[in-house]
Amino acid sequence: MTGGDEVQCEPSNRKKIVVVGLGMVAISFIEKLLKLDAKRREYDIIVIGEEPHLAYNRVGLSSYFQHRDVERLYMNPAEWYASTPTGSLSYHLNTTVTGIYSENKLVTTARGDSFNYDELVLATGSTAILPRMSGYDATGVFVYRTIEDLQNLISFSEAKKGTGQNGVVIGGGLLGLEAAKAMLDLEVYDKITIIEAMPYVLGRQLDRDAGMMVAEQVKGLGVEVVLGKMVGKLTTSEDGSVTGVEFKDGSVVEGACVCFAIGVRARDDLAKNSGLQCHERGGILVGDDLQTTVKGVYAIGECANWKNMCYGLVGPGYEMADLLAFNLTEGRIHGQPRSFAAPDMSTKLKLLGIDVASFGDPFADVFGPKWLPDGTSGLDRKDQVQALTYKDPFGNVYKRYLFTLDGKYLLGGMMMGDAADYVKLLAISKRHKQLEVAPGELIVGKSGGEEGADDLDDDAQICSCNNVTKGDITTAIKEKSCKSVGDVKSCTKAGTSCGGCLPLVQNIFTRTMKDSGEEVQNHLCPHFQHSRADIFYITMVKKLESFDTIMAECGTPGSLGCEVCKPAIGSILASLFNGHILDPSRKGLQDTNDKFLANIQRNGTFSVVPRVPGGEITPKKLAVIASVAEKYNLYCKITGGQRIDMFGAKKQDLLAIWTELSEKGGMESGHAYAKALRTVKSCVGTTWCRFGVGDSVGMAIRIEERYKSIRAPHKIKGAVSGCVRECAEAQNKDFGLIATEKGYTIFVGGNGGATPRHSDILAKDVPVDDVLPILDRYLLFYIRTADRLQRTARWIEGLPGGIQYLREVVLKDKLGICSELERQMEELVSSFFCEWTETVKNPERRKQFQQFVNVNDAVDWIEPMTERGQQRPSNWPKEPAKIDPVTWTSLSWQPLVEASKLRDLDTGDSQQVKRGGTQLAVFKIRGKYYCTQQMCPHKRAFVLSDGLIGEGDDKLWVSCPLHKRNFELTGQNAGKCGNDDMSITTFEVEEREEGWVYALLPSVEELDNALGTDKWKVRNGETPSQFDGLDERLTKRAGREGVLKRNNGLDW
Missing domain, CATH: 3.50.50.60 (FAD/NAD(P)-binding domain)
Structure with missing residues (x-):
């Protein structure tokens, strides 16, 4: 690797394919070629990109204005390029190809480099059109x-x-x-x-x-x-x-x-200057095999002109990439190359919050159909097309579908405002088969319901972004052992781009599993034959207030549970009865974040986030936060939810930190650690803004104060914007309000994250006094009926009837439960208490916040480093620790910890013990003791005593709190990781009459040599920074005129 913009292959005798351009189509071609060539390894690929970035999602370019992070647009992370087979892929960024010498099979670059090729693929894309009118070159x-x-x-x-x-x-x-x-x-x-x-x-x-x-x-x-x-x-x-x-x-x-x-214009200047024939209106001429007029040189994507047409959409480019990759591999091997055919120009987008889509042949009645069942087409046949139109000016929905004159075939259509049926209708229009339903059922059927795929053929395209058919999905399920939608996404890439096809993917997955005799269950975990929603209802109706009574009533009686069901049950109990989660009967149900009322970080320390309702904070509170952060050397960062996050708090310092925040600043827990309400973000609204229509800060504070601390299946985020300029981003939150002249428009079911979703309108122009009752019903209905760890976005998508059904339940009281939901929410919010305020006052709970149960020592296991004026942990190693099996010289029974330090709890108990320089984890489960090393080898993290204990299939395990590696505690496989290739050391342990727990251990020196903290501590500089290459380039700029030497703490 040289600098940060090149990765070069080792020399080999394989054929060289040079790809000019590193856009969406180029990376699609590379991915497909690597996949098809994986076994034969006939080719090495060299890709040359003109931009300084790896391939990024140009379709999602507008999102850059929100996050300003180029890497979030990458089609594949940088690690993907390095993970390809050795020598198979090299890339050169920020490099312009200046010449193609086809007689020598050579390309040259502006840097003076040259690359030989056996096959050359031009994917140079297009350039934006800027008319040369007067003033075109002006500033601005x-x-x-x-x-x-x-x-x-x-x-x-x-x-x-x-x-x-x-x-x-x-x-x-x-x-x-x-x-x-x-x-x-x-x-x-x-x-x-x-x-x-x-x-x-x-x-x-x-x-x-x-x-x-x-x-x-x-x-x-x-x-x-x-x-x-x-x-x-x-x-x-x-x-x-x-x-x-x-x-x-x-x-x-x-x-x-x-x-x-x-619009755009094909970038064909390189080809034209190198003697390749180009169309007079732009584009590199290609044939049906996508080969240019020069043998061995191909063009794909927007730069290619096929039959007098350049295609500006990414879909046709992906089809070209797919075809060329096949022809260079399977097509050559079997002598059956494919030919390019007229691509599908269908598209679905959300523009300014408005769903817009067109599919098939949407203008067949204007320009004549491209296809008719009798084999004829053209402008003279447009009288053979019948349009069916639905226009709803109140709901801002417009649909216009085109059929043959007899209504038996769907030719194409367009939709605005509601594009839920897009994927299904596109597939129907492409298959050219008679409809099995009346045309009217396609256009006026209830929107938002479950999309069916039963009537689609295997060659129906389900994911147009990645050209995945229904057959690809069913094959992945049947032949490649995909047992979840996540597996299907990883295997086929369906649903990994825009996400619009996921409802159909889910439908196909469920149907295929059932047809294969596989039962698709929604059980919480192996210990419960019920869904989370069922367990919630049973717990509520029967007033079950503990884990063991819930397990006895609707689970596996007497079971210890696992890392899946314990937090879920803990959340249900908190949502219904709101007791303190650190009470003895509840603590063993909590994942590590809840167990210590703070988010665990990768060095075993925690982050502290006080609540800042609506993002409004006084200078006095800021001063208290600053004082605490400075006193305890905490790394500070502003969060996206308008709060201040302080990182690096040691477990034993949390009590003192929160005592100061509470007593000096009057601050409460922000519940950043919980599956609960996090924040209600706001703009300044009418308080300050000249465009403000409503008091967004005041409304946000009132909402956050009402719902703070309520537990839910997943985290909840809200926002309030004071006008339609939408500065608080209310339309990508679990609930959001936008002020209008008449009140507020309420949006629900939005989220960012891995699968972003724009929210739906629940109600418009809601008077201020009616906002909270509607939110009460919405949130409680979600808490009651959602699956474990299901955000509101996926929950609404899974409702029978989607947002329309939710409106009927919450606004029209379809189920007759609105008053009950409001009452239940009122009881829940009335029981509020700050978990940290109660904890610092309680002597028993305070005992839980120390690193070791047997000594008062404090031990770091990742060396700190200073960066931009703040302290943070050193970089994690990439590879897990390899702990070779140890043959101890001698073992003896030695006292380890007082037995009274571990309690008899239905969920088990654990403590961290220090012996010499080694950290050990001790567990008490149903009266029996277990002992292991404290370090999880995955990231050399000393955290196992904080993990959840689980059981199943005659196994007992502890689940690492950082990344859920499960290590067995019993039997011949004791110490073995159940979901990765690694293991830990275990020790025999027993309780003796004098009230101490003894362990069979080697000498302190021998134990430290094998498992000591100092041996496995992550050192500063052990793992290089990901910015080394970039900083080397940036350093060269230092000292030049106009370049600052110091910028945000970076010393160049």
């Missing part, structure tokens, strides 16, 4: 295409904040609406204006009626929309800055920033 004019474009737009706009100027987007297509949303999110410009030459927006996806409905919704978000006007030029100031847009009719729209988003 941008295009919207790459990360660099966005970074330039962000940098420019930040300087305009507070100047009262406007932003303008030219183009009302997909890119234009994306750009408008991005400029809106910058919260810099007083007004955003979209300019579109056509009489409506999204002209390539929608008809006039749907396009006008979208335009009206966009206006409702505070964005001006100018339609049907042609831009003449850009107006500029004397200093060369753009000042606005002048139309051909002489009228002007003012704007200090203008972003062009009017």
Whole structure:
């Protein structure tokens, strides 16, 4: 590896494939080729990318404005490139290919490097169109295409904040609406204006009626929309800055920033300059095999021109990548290459919060059908097409589906506002078979319900992002032992991009498992033959208030449980009865975060997060936080939920820290450690903002104060925005409010994370006094009925009827339980107490917060390092610790700990013991004792005594609290990890009459040599920083004019 932008292969005799370009299509080709060539290893791949980044998701480019983290856009993490078979893949970033010498099979770069190839694949993509009109090169004019474009737009706009100027987007297509949303999110410009030459927006996806409905919704978000006007030029100031847009009719729209988003042009300059034939309107000419006019040179993606057409969508590019990878491997081996056919141009997107989709042949009635059952097609046959339209101006839903004249075949369609049926309808339109239902059932069927896949053929495309068919999914389940939807996603990549196909993937998985005789169960774990929702209901009705009574009533009587059911039962008990989770009967149910009322970190220390309701905090409280952080040397970071997180608190310091926070600052637990309400984020609303419509801070504080501490199946996050500018991001939270002139619009079921989901509208214009009763019902219904660890997003998707069903239950009282839900929530919130305030006052609970039960020592097992003025743990090793089996010289029974230190609990008890320089874990389970090393070898973490104890299949184990590695405590496999290739050392142990627990141990010296903390401690510098290569490059810039030597603590 050289620097941070190259990974080179070792020389080999394998054929070389050079790929020029590292975009979405290029990486798709590389992935497929590596997979198809895995056994034969015929090829090595060299990919050359012009941008300084690894392949990133250009479709999700707008999300960059929220997180500003390039790596979150990567199609594959950097580790993936290094994980490929040795020599099979090398990449060169920030490198421009300048020439192709096909006679020598060679490409050259602007760096002066040259690369030989056996096959050359051009995936150079496209460039944004910037018309050369007057003013096009003025300061403040941008295009919207790459990360660099966005970074330039962000940098420019930040300087305009507070100047009262406007932003303008030219183009009302997909890119234009994306750009408008991005400029809106910058919260810099007083007004955003979209300019579109056509009489409506999204002209390539929608008809006039749907396009006008979208335009009206966009206006409702505070964005001006100018339609049907042609831009003449850009107006500029004397200093060369753009000042606005002048139309051909002489009228002007003012704007200090203008972003062009009017389309793209194929990047064919490299090919053209190298003698490859290109189309006069752009694009590298390719045949049905995607080969250019030069043998051994191929073009795929937006740069390729196939039959006078360049495709600007990623879907056709993926099809090209798939075909070429096959033809270079399986196609050559078996002599059956594939030919490229007209690709599917269907698309589904969410633009400015609006679902928009078109599928199949959406304009068959305008341009004539591309296919008819009698084999004819064309413009003269458009009279053979019948449209069926549904328009709901109240719900902002528009659907227009096109059928053959007799209604027996679905040709295509478009949808706006509700695109839940997109995947299924796309598959139906592509299979060209007679419908089994009336056309009307496809367009007016209840939205949000479970999508069925039973009537789809195996070749029906389920995931258009990754070209995965129903047959691919069923094969993965039947032949590759995929036993969960997660397995299917990993195996096929279905549902790993936009996520829109996941309901169908789940449906196919469930049906296939059942058809194979496999029972698809929703049981909580092997100890319970019930779902979490069933257990909640049984516990509530029968008023079961302990783990053992719940286990006896609806589980496996007498069982110890496991790391799955214990926290779930603990959560149910907290949601129903709200006792202190550190009470003896509850503590053994808690995962480590709850067990110590703080989030465990990778060095065994904890983070401390006081509650900051609504993000509002006084200088006095900030001073207390600063004092505590400085006193205990805590690393501080601002969280995304408008709070301050203090990292590095030792277990034995938590009591003192919270005593100061509580007594000096009046602060309460923020429950950052719990599956509970975390935060209710807010903008400043009418308190300060000139655009504010509602008091978002006041409402957020009231909501957070009401629901703080309530336990749920998973964490809950909320937000309140004071106007439609949506600064608090209320539409990606479990619940969110946006102020209107009449009250608040309530959104539910949104989340970020690994599978982001935009929230649904539960109710509009809700009066202030009615907000809390609706939220009471919604949250309690979720707490009652959701599965274990199920966020509200997935819960709503799984409801029979989705958001519509939830509205009927919560707003229309369909089940007749609304008053009961409100009453139950009132009882729950009325029982609130701060867990930390109660803990620091209780002598028995205070005993739990010490590192060792037998000595007062404090031992670190990861060396600290200082970074940007704060202390943090050194980097973790990549490989787990390999502990060879030890043959002890001699063993003797030695006293270890007083037996009274471990309690007789139904859930088991454990303590951490120090002997010499070695840390040991001691467990008491049903009156019997067990002893192991304290270190989990996975990350050399000394935490096993804090793990949950579980049993099943005649096994007893402890589950590491960091990454859930389960280590057996009994039998011949004692010490063996049940879900990874590693093991720990165990020792015989017994209780004796004098009240001490004895262990059969070697000498202190021998024990320390094998298991001592000092031997296994993670050292500073042991694992290199991931930024070494990057910093080497950045160091070279230091000292140059205009480059700061110090930047945010980095000394270059």
